[in-house]
Amino acid sequence: MATAQFLALSSSSSASAAARPRARRAASSRVCAAGSALASGEPARRLAAEFDPAIPLASAVTPPSGWYTDPEFLRLELDRVFLRGWQAVGHIGQVKNPNDFFTGSLGNVQFVICRDANGKLQAFHNVCRHHASLLACGSGQKTCFQCPYHGWTYGLDGTLLKATRISGIKNFNKNDFGLLPIKVATWGPFVLARFDDSSQDTVDDVVGGDEWLGSASDLLSRSGIDTSLPHICRREYIIECNWKVFCDNYLDGGYHVPYAHGALASGLQLQSYETLTYERVSVQRCESALAEQEDIDRLGTKATYAFVYPNFMINRYGPWMDTNLAVPLDATRCKVVFDYFLDESLLDDQDFIDRSLKDSEQVQIEDIALCEGVQRGLESPAYGVGRYAPSVEMAMHHFHCLLHANLSG
Structure with missing residues:
Protein backbone atom coordinates (compact mmCIF):
# COMPACT_ATOMS: atom_id res chain seq x y z
CA MET A 1 0.00 0.00 0.00
CA GLU A 50 -39.52 -21.36 30.14
CA PHE A 51 -37.36 -24.09 28.60
CA ASP A 52 -35.99 -26.66 31.07
CA PRO A 53 -32.84 -28.42 29.82
CA ALA A 54 -32.81 -30.72 32.86
CA ILE A 55 -35.85 -32.66 31.67
CA PRO A 56 -34.73 -35.84 29.83
CA LEU A 57 -35.22 -35.80 26.08
CA ALA A 58 -38.01 -38.39 26.13
CA SER A 59 -40.08 -36.19 28.47
CA ALA A 60 -38.94 -32.74 27.35
CA VAL A 61 -41.00 -30.13 25.57
CA THR A 62 -39.52 -27.80 22.99
CA PRO A 63 -38.86 -24.10 23.65
CA PRO A 64 -41.99 -21.95 23.58
CA SER A 65 -43.02 -20.26 20.35
CA GLY A 66 -41.90 -16.89 21.75
CA TRP A 67 -38.30 -17.99 21.24
CA TYR A 68 -39.05 -17.77 17.51
CA THR A 69 -41.25 -14.69 17.33
CA SER A 217 -12.20 -30.99 16.28
CA ASP A 218 -10.37 -34.23 15.47
CA LEU A 219 -13.46 -35.85 13.94
CA LEU A 220 -14.12 -32.90 11.67
CA SER A 221 -10.46 -32.68 10.68
CA ARG A 222 -10.66 -36.32 9.58
CA SER A 223 -13.96 -35.82 7.75
CA GLY A 224 -12.62 -34.03 4.70
CA ILE A 225 -12.86 -30.43 5.91
CA ASP A 226 -10.18 -29.46 3.44
CA THR A 227 -8.58 -26.05 2.83
CA SER A 228 -7.49 -27.14 -0.64
CA LEU A 229 -11.02 -27.57 -2.00
CA PRO A 230 -11.66 -24.74 -4.50
CA HIS A 231 -14.68 -22.55 -3.91
CA ILE A 232 -17.27 -23.01 -6.65
CA CYS A 233 -20.05 -20.58 -5.87
CA ARG A 234 -22.12 -18.82 -3.22
CA ARG A 235 -25.90 -18.67 -2.99
CA GLU A 236 -27.91 -16.60 -0.54
CA TYR A 237 -31.52 -17.00 0.49
CA ILE A 238 -33.74 -14.63 2.46
CA ILE A 239 -36.15 -16.88 4.36
CA GLU A 240 -39.26 -15.69 6.15
CA CYS A 241 -38.50 -17.54 9.37
CA ASN A 242 -36.57 -17.14 12.59
CA TRP A 243 -32.95 -18.26 12.23
CA LYS A 244 -33.52 -21.12 14.70
CA VAL A 245 -36.29 -22.59 12.54
CA PHE A 246 -33.70 -23.21 9.83
CA CYS A 247 -31.28 -24.72 12.37
CA ASP A 248 -33.99 -26.93 13.88
CA ASN A 249 -34.84 -28.22 10.42
CA TYR A 250 -31.17 -29.11 9.89
CA LEU A 251 -30.95 -30.84 13.27
CA ASP A 252 -33.93 -33.18 13.18
CA GLY A 253 -31.85 -36.26 12.42
CA GLY A 254 -33.20 -36.72 8.90
CA TYR A 255 -36.75 -36.93 10.30
CA HIS A 256 -38.21 -34.76 7.54
CA VAL A 257 -36.13 -36.13 4.66
CA PRO A 258 -38.45 -38.94 3.43
CA TYR A 259 -41.47 -36.63 3.58
CA ALA A 260 -39.99 -33.47 2.07
CA HIS A 261 -36.96 -34.51 -0.01
CA GLY A 262 -37.94 -37.51 -2.09
CA ALA A 263 -35.00 -37.27 -4.49
CA LEU A 264 -32.47 -36.88 -1.67
CA ALA A 265 -34.04 -39.68 0.35
CA SER A 266 -33.61 -42.09 -2.56
CA GLY A 267 -29.85 -41.53 -2.40
CA LEU A 268 -29.46 -42.15 1.34
CA GLN A 269 -29.81 -45.16 3.62
CA LEU A 270 -31.86 -43.36 6.24
CA GLN A 271 -31.84 -46.38 8.56
CA SER A 272 -28.08 -45.82 8.92
CA TYR A 273 -28.56 -42.28 10.26
CA GLU A 274 -26.60 -41.59 13.44
CA THR A 275 -26.14 -38.50 15.61
CA LEU A 276 -23.17 -37.60 17.81
CA THR A 277 -23.12 -34.63 20.18
CA TYR A 278 -20.12 -32.79 21.59
CA GLU A 279 -19.69 -29.62 23.64
CA ARG A 280 -20.71 -27.11 20.95
CA VAL A 281 -20.99 -29.37 17.92
CA SER A 282 -23.35 -32.08 16.75
CA VAL A 283 -22.57 -34.44 13.88
CA GLN A 284 -25.11 -36.37 11.83
CA ARG A 285 -23.91 -39.13 9.51
CA CYS A 286 -25.66 -41.25 6.94
CA GLU A 287 -24.56 -43.84 4.38
CA SER A 288 -25.49 -43.45 0.73
CA ALA A 289 -27.89 -45.82 -1.01
CA LEU A 290 -25.63 -45.98 -4.07
CA ALA A 291 -28.60 -46.62 -6.34
CA GLU A 292 -27.12 -44.98 -9.44
CA GLN A 293 -23.62 -44.14 -10.56
CA GLU A 294 -24.32 -40.40 -10.63
CA ASP A 295 -25.41 -40.58 -6.98
CA ILE A 296 -22.20 -42.42 -6.14
CA ASP A 297 -20.23 -39.64 -7.81
CA ARG A 298 -22.17 -36.86 -6.12
CA LEU A 299 -22.91 -38.21 -2.64
CA GLY A 300 -20.00 -40.58 -2.14
CA THR A 301 -20.42 -43.47 0.28
CA LYS A 302 -21.23 -41.45 3.40
CA ALA A 303 -22.53 -37.99 4.15
CA THR A 304 -21.42 -36.02 7.21
CA TYR A 305 -23.44 -33.05 8.48
CA ALA A 306 -21.79 -31.02 11.23
CA PHE A 307 -23.57 -28.26 13.14
CA VAL A 308 -21.27 -25.78 14.88
CA TYR A 309 -23.17 -23.80 17.48
CA PRO A 310 -24.83 -21.40 17.10
CA ASN A 311 -25.51 -21.08 13.36
CA PHE A 312 -22.89 -22.71 11.12
CA MET A 313 -23.29 -25.98 9.22
CA ILE A 314 -20.64 -27.99 7.35
CA ASN A 315 -21.73 -30.73 4.94
CA ARG A 316 -19.23 -33.19 3.43
CA TYR A 317 -20.35 -35.77 0.88
CA GLY A 318 -18.47 -37.36 -2.00
CA PRO A 319 -16.30 -34.73 -3.72
CA TRP A 320 -18.39 -31.87 -2.32
CA MET A 321 -18.25 -29.74 0.78
CA ASP A 322 -20.81 -27.04 1.36
CA THR A 323 -21.49 -24.75 4.28
CA ASN A 324 -24.64 -23.01 5.51
CA LEU A 325 -24.56 -19.89 7.67
CA ALA A 326 -27.90 -18.78 9.17
CA VAL A 327 -27.78 -15.06 9.97
CA PRO A 328 -30.70 -13.47 11.83
CA LEU A 329 -32.18 -10.40 10.13
CA ASP A 330 -35.05 -9.86 12.53
CA ALA A 331 -37.23 -12.05 14.75
CA THR A 332 -39.01 -13.68 11.82
CA ARG A 333 -36.48 -13.46 8.96
CA CYS A 334 -33.02 -14.79 8.33
CA LYS A 335 -30.43 -14.89 5.58
CA VAL A 336 -28.86 -18.26 4.84
CA VAL A 337 -25.54 -18.21 2.98
CA PHE A 338 -24.46 -21.35 1.12
CA ASP A 339 -20.86 -21.79 -0.05
CA TYR A 340 -19.94 -24.74 -2.28
CA PHE A 341 -16.48 -26.33 -2.54
CA LEU A 342 -15.46 -29.17 -4.86
CA ASP A 343 -12.58 -31.59 -5.28
CA GLU A 344 -10.13 -30.16 -7.79
CA SER A 345 -10.29 -33.27 -9.99
CA LEU A 346 -13.87 -32.37 -11.01
CA LEU A 347 -13.47 -28.68 -11.74
CA ASP A 348 -13.61 -29.27 -15.51
CA ASP A 349 -16.77 -31.37 -15.37
CA GLN A 350 -19.30 -28.58 -15.77
CA ASP A 351 -22.19 -30.98 -16.41
CA PHE A 352 -21.53 -32.69 -13.09
CA ILE A 353 -21.26 -29.35 -11.29
CA ASP A 354 -24.49 -28.03 -12.82
CA ARG A 355 -26.37 -31.25 -12.04
CA SER A 356 -25.16 -31.32 -8.45
CA LEU A 357 -26.01 -27.67 -7.83
CA LYS A 358 -29.46 -28.18 -9.36
CA ASP A 359 -30.08 -31.09 -6.98
CA SER A 360 -28.92 -28.99 -4.04
CA GLU A 361 -31.11 -26.07 -5.12
CA GLN A 362 -34.14 -28.36 -5.16
CA VAL A 363 -33.46 -29.39 -1.57
CA GLN A 364 -33.14 -25.74 -0.53
CA ILE A 365 -36.43 -24.80 -2.20
CA GLU A 366 -38.14 -27.64 -0.35
CA ASP A 367 -36.56 -26.63 2.97
CA ILE A 368 -37.52 -22.99 2.54
CA ALA A 369 -41.16 -23.97 2.07
CA LEU A 370 -40.99 -26.12 5.22
CA CYS A 371 -39.32 -23.42 7.33
CA GLU A 372 -41.66 -20.66 6.26
CA GLY A 373 -44.64 -22.91 7.00
CA VAL A 374 -43.26 -23.66 10.46
CA GLN A 375 -42.79 -19.94 11.14
CA ARG A 376 -46.42 -19.21 10.30
CA GLY A 377 -47.44 -22.02 12.62
CA LEU A 378 -45.26 -20.67 15.43
CA GLU A 379 -47.02 -17.33 15.12
CA SER A 380 -50.43 -18.97 15.37
CA PRO A 381 -52.28 -18.89 18.72
CA ALA A 382 -52.80 -22.63 18.29
CA TYR A 383 -49.18 -23.48 19.12
CA GLY A 384 -47.27 -23.06 22.36
CA VAL A 385 -44.71 -25.87 22.74
CA GLY A 386 -44.07 -29.18 21.01
CA ARG A 387 -42.32 -32.47 21.72
CA TYR A 388 -39.13 -34.15 20.53
CA ALA A 389 -38.86 -37.47 18.72
CA PRO A 390 -36.26 -39.02 21.09
CA SER A 391 -34.75 -41.43 18.57
CA VAL A 392 -33.83 -38.77 16.00
CA GLU A 393 -34.01 -35.22 17.42
CA MET A 394 -31.12 -35.43 19.87
CA ALA A 395 -29.08 -32.77 18.06
CA MET A 396 -32.00 -30.34 18.08
CA HIS A 397 -32.44 -30.77 21.84
CA HIS A 398 -28.68 -30.31 22.28
CA PHE A 399 -28.92 -27.02 20.35
CA HIS A 400 -31.76 -25.77 22.53
CA CYS A 401 -29.86 -26.69 25.71
CA LEU A 402 -26.81 -24.74 24.54
CA LEU A 403 -28.99 -21.73 23.79
CA HIS A 404 -30.61 -21.93 27.22
CA ALA A 405 -27.19 -22.05 28.89
CA ASN A 406 -26.06 -18.89 27.08
CA LEU A 407 -29.31 -17.00 27.50
CA SER A 408 -29.54 -17.80 31.22
CA GLY A 409 -25.88 -17.12 32.02
Whole structure:
Protein backbone atom coordinates (compact mmCIF):
# COMPACT_ATOMS: atom_id res chain seq x y z
CA MET A 1 0.00 0.00 0.00
CA ALA A 2 1.42 3.39 -0.97
CA THR A 3 0.79 5.49 2.09
CA ALA A 4 3.06 8.34 0.95
CA GLN A 5 0.30 9.67 -1.32
CA PHE A 6 -1.83 10.59 1.68
CA LEU A 7 -1.40 13.81 3.61
CA ALA A 8 0.27 13.30 6.95
CA LEU A 9 -1.83 14.21 9.92
CA SER A 10 -0.20 16.32 12.58
CA SER A 11 -1.03 15.66 16.18
CA SER A 12 -2.40 18.56 18.16
CA SER A 13 -3.25 16.43 21.15
CA SER A 14 -1.29 16.66 24.35
CA ALA A 15 -2.32 13.12 25.33
CA SER A 16 0.58 10.79 25.95
CA ALA A 17 1.31 7.75 23.81
CA ALA A 18 0.42 5.55 26.75
CA ALA A 19 -3.08 7.05 26.89
CA ARG A 20 -3.91 6.36 23.27
CA PRO A 21 -4.39 2.58 23.48
CA ARG A 22 -6.75 3.11 26.42
CA ALA A 23 -8.88 5.38 24.23
CA ARG A 24 -9.26 2.68 21.60
CA ARG A 25 -10.10 -0.03 24.13
CA ALA A 26 -12.64 2.21 25.82
CA ALA A 27 -14.39 2.84 22.52
CA SER A 28 -14.46 -0.87 21.76
CA SER A 29 -15.89 -1.58 25.21
CA ARG A 30 -18.67 0.91 24.58
CA VAL A 31 -19.73 -1.13 21.54
CA CYS A 32 -20.21 -4.23 23.69
CA ALA A 33 -21.78 -2.30 26.55
CA ALA A 34 -24.36 -0.75 24.24
CA GLY A 35 -25.34 -4.20 22.98
CA SER A 36 -25.62 -5.51 26.53
CA ALA A 37 -27.85 -2.65 27.63
CA LEU A 38 -30.10 -3.18 24.63
CA ALA A 39 -30.57 -6.86 25.39
CA SER A 40 -31.13 -6.73 29.12
CA GLY A 41 -34.93 -6.99 29.04
CA GLU A 42 -36.42 -9.04 31.85
CA PRO A 43 -39.30 -10.45 29.70
CA ALA A 44 -36.78 -12.04 27.32
CA ARG A 45 -34.92 -13.67 30.21
CA ARG A 46 -38.19 -15.00 31.60
CA LEU A 47 -38.99 -16.41 28.17
CA ALA A 48 -35.60 -18.16 28.08
CA ALA A 49 -36.35 -19.72 31.48
CA GLU A 50 -39.52 -21.36 30.14
CA PHE A 51 -37.36 -24.09 28.60
CA ASP A 52 -35.99 -26.66 31.07
CA PRO A 53 -32.84 -28.42 29.82
CA ALA A 54 -32.81 -30.72 32.86
CA ILE A 55 -35.85 -32.66 31.67
CA PRO A 56 -34.73 -35.84 29.83
CA LEU A 57 -35.22 -35.80 26.08
CA ALA A 58 -38.01 -38.39 26.13
CA SER A 59 -40.08 -36.19 28.47
CA ALA A 60 -38.94 -32.74 27.35
CA VAL A 61 -41.00 -30.13 25.57
CA THR A 62 -39.52 -27.80 22.99
CA PRO A 63 -38.86 -24.10 23.65
CA PRO A 64 -41.99 -21.95 23.58
CA SER A 65 -43.02 -20.26 20.35
CA GLY A 66 -41.90 -16.89 21.75
CA TRP A 67 -38.30 -17.99 21.24
CA TYR A 68 -39.05 -17.77 17.51
CA THR A 69 -41.25 -14.69 17.33
CA ASP A 70 -40.26 -12.17 20.00
CA PRO A 71 -38.00 -9.28 18.84
CA GLU A 72 -36.67 -8.70 22.36
CA PHE A 73 -35.70 -12.35 22.61
CA LEU A 74 -33.63 -11.95 19.44
CA ARG A 75 -31.85 -8.97 21.01
CA LEU A 76 -30.98 -11.18 23.96
CA GLU A 77 -29.64 -13.84 21.58
CA LEU A 78 -27.50 -11.33 19.72
CA ASP A 79 -25.91 -10.19 22.96
CA ARG A 80 -25.57 -13.52 24.75
CA VAL A 81 -24.99 -15.89 21.80
CA PHE A 82 -23.73 -14.19 18.66
CA LEU A 83 -21.57 -11.42 20.10
CA ARG A 84 -19.67 -13.77 22.41
CA GLY A 85 -17.11 -16.35 21.35
CA TRP A 86 -15.91 -17.31 17.89
CA GLN A 87 -18.40 -16.96 15.03
CA ALA A 88 -17.98 -18.21 11.46
CA VAL A 89 -18.20 -15.26 9.06
CA GLY A 90 -16.73 -16.48 5.76
CA HIS A 91 -14.07 -18.61 4.07
CA ILE A 92 -10.41 -17.99 3.35
CA GLY A 93 -10.99 -17.80 -0.40
CA GLN A 94 -12.64 -14.44 0.19
CA VAL A 95 -9.42 -13.00 1.62
CA LYS A 96 -6.87 -15.12 -0.19
CA ASN A 97 -4.64 -12.30 -1.44
CA PRO A 98 -3.32 -9.02 -0.02
CA ASN A 99 -5.92 -6.23 -0.33
CA ASP A 100 -8.86 -8.67 -0.53
CA PHE A 101 -11.81 -7.76 1.67
CA PHE A 102 -15.42 -8.65 2.42
CA THR A 103 -18.08 -7.11 4.62
CA GLY A 104 -20.88 -8.45 6.76
CA SER A 105 -23.21 -7.68 9.62
CA LEU A 106 -24.54 -9.38 12.71
CA GLY A 107 -27.34 -7.56 14.47
CA ASN A 108 -26.20 -3.95 14.70
CA VAL A 109 -22.52 -4.85 14.27
CA GLN A 110 -21.12 -3.99 10.85
CA PHE A 111 -17.73 -5.54 10.09
CA VAL A 112 -15.09 -5.75 7.40
CA ILE A 113 -12.55 -8.58 7.04
CA CYS A 114 -9.47 -7.94 4.94
CA ARG A 115 -5.90 -8.97 4.24
CA ASP A 116 -3.50 -6.04 4.43
CA ALA A 117 -0.60 -5.35 2.06
CA ASN A 118 1.66 -7.59 4.16
CA GLY A 119 -0.77 -10.51 3.97
CA LYS A 120 -1.96 -10.20 7.57
CA LEU A 121 -5.61 -11.03 8.22
CA GLN A 122 -7.44 -8.07 9.78
CA ALA A 123 -10.97 -7.31 10.93
CA PHE A 124 -12.60 -4.05 11.98
CA HIS A 125 -15.91 -2.47 12.74
CA ASN A 126 -16.99 -1.14 9.35
CA VAL A 127 -17.76 2.33 10.69
CA CYS A 128 -15.94 5.60 9.99
CA ARG A 129 -14.69 7.23 13.19
CA HIS A 130 -15.72 10.68 11.91
CA HIS A 131 -19.53 10.61 11.59
CA ALA A 132 -20.32 6.88 11.59
CA SER A 133 -20.79 6.25 7.86
CA LEU A 134 -20.27 2.68 6.69
CA LEU A 135 -16.89 2.52 4.97
CA ALA A 136 -17.01 -0.46 2.64
CA CYS A 137 -19.66 -2.63 1.07
CA GLY A 138 -19.67 -5.99 -0.66
CA SER A 139 -16.32 -7.58 -1.38
CA GLY A 140 -13.35 -7.21 -3.67
CA GLN A 141 -9.94 -5.56 -3.47
CA LYS A 142 -8.93 -2.21 -1.99
CA THR A 143 -5.63 -0.63 -1.04
CA CYS A 144 -7.43 1.51 1.54
CA PHE A 145 -10.91 2.22 2.88
CA GLN A 146 -12.14 5.71 2.00
CA CYS A 147 -15.32 6.93 3.65
CA PRO A 148 -17.89 7.78 0.96
CA TYR A 149 -19.29 10.56 3.18
CA HIS A 150 -16.37 12.90 3.93
CA GLY A 151 -13.35 11.11 2.53
CA TRP A 152 -11.62 10.02 5.73
CA THR A 153 -9.24 7.27 4.67
CA TYR A 154 -7.94 4.24 6.53
CA GLY A 155 -5.26 1.67 5.80
CA LEU A 156 -6.10 -2.02 5.71
CA ASP A 157 -4.33 -2.23 9.07
CA GLY A 158 -6.95 0.13 10.51
CA THR A 159 -4.70 3.18 10.70
CA LEU A 160 -6.25 6.56 9.94
CA LEU A 161 -4.29 7.84 6.96
CA LYS A 162 -6.17 10.97 5.97
CA ALA A 163 -8.77 13.20 7.58
CA THR A 164 -10.05 15.83 5.18
CA ARG A 165 -10.61 19.52 5.94
CA ILE A 166 -9.80 19.44 9.64
CA SER A 167 -7.66 22.56 9.76
CA GLY A 168 -8.27 24.37 13.03
CA ILE A 169 -9.32 21.25 14.91
CA LYS A 170 -7.99 21.03 18.47
CA ASN A 171 -7.12 18.15 20.78
CA PHE A 172 -7.06 15.70 17.89
CA ASN A 173 -4.63 12.82 17.49
CA LYS A 174 -4.99 10.57 14.46
CA ASN A 175 -3.77 7.58 16.48
CA ASP A 176 -6.94 7.80 18.56
CA PHE A 177 -9.18 7.53 15.50
CA GLY A 178 -8.16 4.34 13.75
CA LEU A 179 -10.76 1.69 12.97
CA LEU A 180 -11.93 -0.30 15.98
CA PRO A 181 -10.47 -3.83 15.73
CA ILE A 182 -12.28 -7.15 15.86
CA LYS A 183 -10.43 -10.33 16.68
CA VAL A 184 -10.15 -12.58 13.62
CA ALA A 185 -8.64 -15.98 12.90
CA THR A 186 -9.07 -19.06 10.73
CA TRP A 187 -9.74 -22.73 11.27
CA GLY A 188 -9.29 -24.93 8.24
CA PRO A 189 -10.91 -23.10 5.33
CA PHE A 190 -13.11 -20.89 7.52
CA VAL A 191 -12.74 -17.31 8.72
CA LEU A 192 -13.86 -16.70 12.30
CA ALA A 193 -14.48 -13.46 14.16
CA ARG A 194 -14.86 -12.71 17.83
CA PHE A 195 -16.81 -9.55 18.58
CA ASP A 196 -16.34 -9.58 22.36
CA ASP A 197 -12.53 -9.54 22.29
CA SER A 198 -10.50 -6.95 20.38
CA SER A 199 -7.10 -8.26 21.51
CA GLN A 200 -4.77 -9.35 18.75
CA ASP A 201 -2.99 -12.23 20.46
CA THR A 202 -4.04 -15.18 18.27
CA VAL A 203 -0.85 -16.84 17.06
CA ASP A 204 -0.48 -16.85 13.27
CA ASP A 205 -4.15 -15.87 12.92
CA VAL A 206 -5.18 -19.49 13.50
CA VAL A 207 -7.61 -20.48 16.22
CA GLY A 208 -7.16 -23.87 17.86
CA GLY A 209 -9.76 -26.42 16.88
CA ASP A 210 -10.36 -27.25 20.52
CA GLU A 211 -11.20 -23.61 21.26
CA TRP A 212 -13.84 -23.42 18.53
CA LEU A 213 -14.98 -27.02 18.13
CA GLY A 214 -14.09 -28.69 21.40
CA SER A 215 -13.56 -32.45 21.28
CA ALA A 216 -15.26 -32.63 17.86
CA SER A 217 -12.20 -30.99 16.28
CA ASP A 218 -10.37 -34.23 15.47
CA LEU A 219 -13.46 -35.85 13.94
CA LEU A 220 -14.12 -32.90 11.67
CA SER A 221 -10.46 -32.68 10.68
CA ARG A 222 -10.66 -36.32 9.58
CA SER A 223 -13.96 -35.82 7.75
CA GLY A 224 -12.62 -34.03 4.70
CA ILE A 225 -12.86 -30.43 5.91
CA ASP A 226 -10.18 -29.46 3.44
CA THR A 227 -8.58 -26.05 2.83
CA SER A 228 -7.49 -27.14 -0.64
CA LEU A 229 -11.02 -27.57 -2.00
CA PRO A 230 -11.66 -24.74 -4.50
CA HIS A 231 -14.68 -22.55 -3.91
CA ILE A 232 -17.27 -23.01 -6.65
CA CYS A 233 -20.05 -20.58 -5.87
CA ARG A 234 -22.12 -18.82 -3.22
CA ARG A 235 -25.90 -18.67 -2.99
CA GLU A 236 -27.91 -16.60 -0.54
CA TYR A 237 -31.52 -17.00 0.49
CA ILE A 238 -33.74 -14.63 2.46
CA ILE A 239 -36.15 -16.88 4.36
CA GLU A 240 -39.26 -15.69 6.15
CA CYS A 241 -38.50 -17.54 9.37
CA ASN A 242 -36.57 -17.14 12.59
CA TRP A 243 -32.95 -18.26 12.23
CA LYS A 244 -33.52 -21.12 14.70
CA VAL A 245 -36.29 -22.59 12.54
CA PHE A 246 -33.70 -23.21 9.83
CA CYS A 247 -31.28 -24.72 12.37
CA ASP A 248 -33.99 -26.93 13.88
CA ASN A 249 -34.84 -28.22 10.42
CA TYR A 250 -31.17 -29.11 9.89
CA LEU A 251 -30.95 -30.84 13.27
CA ASP A 252 -33.93 -33.18 13.18
CA GLY A 253 -31.85 -36.26 12.42
CA GLY A 254 -33.20 -36.72 8.90
CA TYR A 255 -36.75 -36.93 10.30
CA HIS A 256 -38.21 -34.76 7.54
CA VAL A 257 -36.13 -36.13 4.66
CA PRO A 258 -38.45 -38.94 3.43
CA TYR A 259 -41.47 -36.63 3.58
CA ALA A 260 -39.99 -33.47 2.07
CA HIS A 261 -36.96 -34.51 -0.01
CA GLY A 262 -37.94 -37.51 -2.09
CA ALA A 263 -35.00 -37.27 -4.49
CA LEU A 264 -32.47 -36.88 -1.67
CA ALA A 265 -34.04 -39.68 0.35
CA SER A 266 -33.61 -42.09 -2.56
CA GLY A 267 -29.85 -41.53 -2.40
CA LEU A 268 -29.46 -42.15 1.34
CA GLN A 269 -29.81 -45.16 3.62
CA LEU A 270 -31.86 -43.36 6.24
CA GLN A 271 -31.84 -46.38 8.56
CA SER A 272 -28.08 -45.82 8.92
CA TYR A 273 -28.56 -42.28 10.26
CA GLU A 274 -26.60 -41.59 13.44
CA THR A 275 -26.14 -38.50 15.61
CA LEU A 276 -23.17 -37.60 17.81
CA THR A 277 -23.12 -34.63 20.18
CA TYR A 278 -20.12 -32.79 21.59
CA GLU A 279 -19.69 -29.62 23.64
CA ARG A 280 -20.71 -27.11 20.95
CA VAL A 281 -20.99 -29.37 17.92
CA SER A 282 -23.35 -32.08 16.75
CA VAL A 283 -22.57 -34.44 13.88
CA GLN A 284 -25.11 -36.37 11.83
CA ARG A 285 -23.91 -39.13 9.51
CA CYS A 286 -25.66 -41.25 6.94
CA GLU A 287 -24.56 -43.84 4.38
CA SER A 288 -25.49 -43.45 0.73
CA ALA A 289 -27.89 -45.82 -1.01
CA LEU A 290 -25.63 -45.98 -4.07
CA ALA A 291 -28.60 -46.62 -6.34
CA GLU A 292 -27.12 -44.98 -9.44
CA GLN A 293 -23.62 -44.14 -10.56
CA GLU A 294 -24.32 -40.40 -10.63
CA ASP A 295 -25.41 -40.58 -6.98
CA ILE A 296 -22.20 -42.42 -6.14
CA ASP A 297 -20.23 -39.64 -7.81
CA ARG A 298 -22.17 -36.86 -6.12
CA LEU A 299 -22.91 -38.21 -2.64
CA GLY A 300 -20.00 -40.58 -2.14
CA THR A 301 -20.42 -43.47 0.28
CA LYS A 302 -21.23 -41.45 3.40
CA ALA A 303 -22.53 -37.99 4.15
CA THR A 304 -21.42 -36.02 7.21
CA TYR A 305 -23.44 -33.05 8.48
CA ALA A 306 -21.79 -31.02 11.23
CA PHE A 307 -23.57 -28.26 13.14
CA VAL A 308 -21.27 -25.78 14.88
CA TYR A 309 -23.17 -23.80 17.48
CA PRO A 310 -24.83 -21.40 17.10
CA ASN A 311 -25.51 -21.08 13.36
CA PHE A 312 -22.89 -22.71 11.12
CA MET A 313 -23.29 -25.98 9.22
CA ILE A 314 -20.64 -27.99 7.35
CA ASN A 315 -21.73 -30.73 4.94
CA ARG A 316 -19.23 -33.19 3.43
CA TYR A 317 -20.35 -35.77 0.88
CA GLY A 318 -18.47 -37.36 -2.00
CA PRO A 319 -16.30 -34.73 -3.72
CA TRP A 320 -18.39 -31.87 -2.32
CA MET A 321 -18.25 -29.74 0.78
CA ASP A 322 -20.81 -27.04 1.36
CA THR A 323 -21.49 -24.75 4.28
CA ASN A 324 -24.64 -23.01 5.51
CA LEU A 325 -24.56 -19.89 7.67
CA ALA A 326 -27.90 -18.78 9.17
CA VAL A 327 -27.78 -15.06 9.97
CA PRO A 328 -30.70 -13.47 11.83
CA LEU A 329 -32.18 -10.40 10.13
CA ASP A 330 -35.05 -9.86 12.53
CA ALA A 331 -37.23 -12.05 14.75
CA THR A 332 -39.01 -13.68 11.82
CA ARG A 333 -36.48 -13.46 8.96
CA CYS A 334 -33.02 -14.79 8.33
CA LYS A 335 -30.43 -14.89 5.58
CA VAL A 336 -28.86 -18.26 4.84
CA VAL A 337 -25.54 -18.21 2.98
CA PHE A 338 -24.46 -21.35 1.12
CA ASP A 339 -20.86 -21.79 -0.05
CA TYR A 340 -19.94 -24.74 -2.28
CA PHE A 341 -16.48 -26.33 -2.54
CA LEU A 342 -15.46 -29.17 -4.86
CA ASP A 343 -12.58 -31.59 -5.28
CA GLU A 344 -10.13 -30.16 -7.79
CA SER A 345 -10.29 -33.27 -9.99
CA LEU A 346 -13.87 -32.37 -11.01
CA LEU A 347 -13.47 -28.68 -11.74
CA ASP A 348 -13.61 -29.27 -15.51
CA ASP A 349 -16.77 -31.37 -15.37
CA GLN A 350 -19.30 -28.58 -15.77
CA ASP A 351 -22.19 -30.98 -16.41
CA PHE A 352 -21.53 -32.69 -13.09
CA ILE A 353 -21.26 -29.35 -11.29
CA ASP A 354 -24.49 -28.03 -12.82
CA ARG A 355 -26.37 -31.25 -12.04
CA SER A 356 -25.16 -31.32 -8.45
CA LEU A 357 -26.01 -27.67 -7.83
CA LYS A 358 -29.46 -28.18 -9.36
CA ASP A 359 -30.08 -31.09 -6.98
CA SER A 360 -28.92 -28.99 -4.04
CA GLU A 361 -31.11 -26.07 -5.12
CA GLN A 362 -34.14 -28.36 -5.16
CA VAL A 363 -33.46 -29.39 -1.57
CA GLN A 364 -33.14 -25.74 -0.53
CA ILE A 365 -36.43 -24.80 -2.20
CA GLU A 366 -38.14 -27.64 -0.35
CA ASP A 367 -36.56 -26.63 2.97
CA ILE A 368 -37.52 -22.99 2.54
CA ALA A 369 -41.16 -23.97 2.07
CA LEU A 370 -40.99 -26.12 5.22
CA CYS A 371 -39.32 -23.42 7.33
CA GLU A 372 -41.66 -20.66 6.26
CA GLY A 373 -44.64 -22.91 7.00
CA VAL A 374 -43.26 -23.66 10.46
CA GLN A 375 -42.79 -19.94 11.14
CA ARG A 376 -46.42 -19.21 10.30
CA GLY A 377 -47.44 -22.02 12.62
CA LEU A 378 -45.26 -20.67 15.43
CA GLU A 379 -47.02 -17.33 15.12
CA SER A 380 -50.43 -18.97 15.37
CA PRO A 381 -52.28 -18.89 18.72
CA ALA A 382 -52.80 -22.63 18.29
CA TYR A 383 -49.18 -23.48 19.12
CA GLY A 384 -47.27 -23.06 22.36
CA VAL A 385 -44.71 -25.87 22.74
CA GLY A 386 -44.07 -29.18 21.01
CA ARG A 387 -42.32 -32.47 21.72
CA TYR A 388 -39.13 -34.15 20.53
CA ALA A 389 -38.86 -37.47 18.72
CA PRO A 390 -36.26 -39.02 21.09
CA SER A 391 -34.75 -41.43 18.57
CA VAL A 392 -33.83 -38.77 16.00
CA GLU A 393 -34.01 -35.22 17.42
CA MET A 394 -31.12 -35.43 19.87
CA ALA A 395 -29.08 -32.77 18.06
CA MET A 396 -32.00 -30.34 18.08
CA HIS A 397 -32.44 -30.77 21.84
CA HIS A 398 -28.68 -30.31 22.28
CA PHE A 399 -28.92 -27.02 20.35
CA HIS A 400 -31.76 -25.77 22.53
CA CYS A 401 -29.86 -26.69 25.71
CA LEU A 402 -26.81 -24.74 24.54
CA LEU A 403 -28.99 -21.73 23.79
CA HIS A 404 -30.61 -21.93 27.22
CA ALA A 405 -27.19 -22.05 28.89
CA ASN A 406 -26.06 -18.89 27.08
CA LEU A 407 -29.31 -17.00 27.50
CA SER A 408 -29.54 -17.80 31.22
CA GLY A 409 -25.88 -17.12 32.02
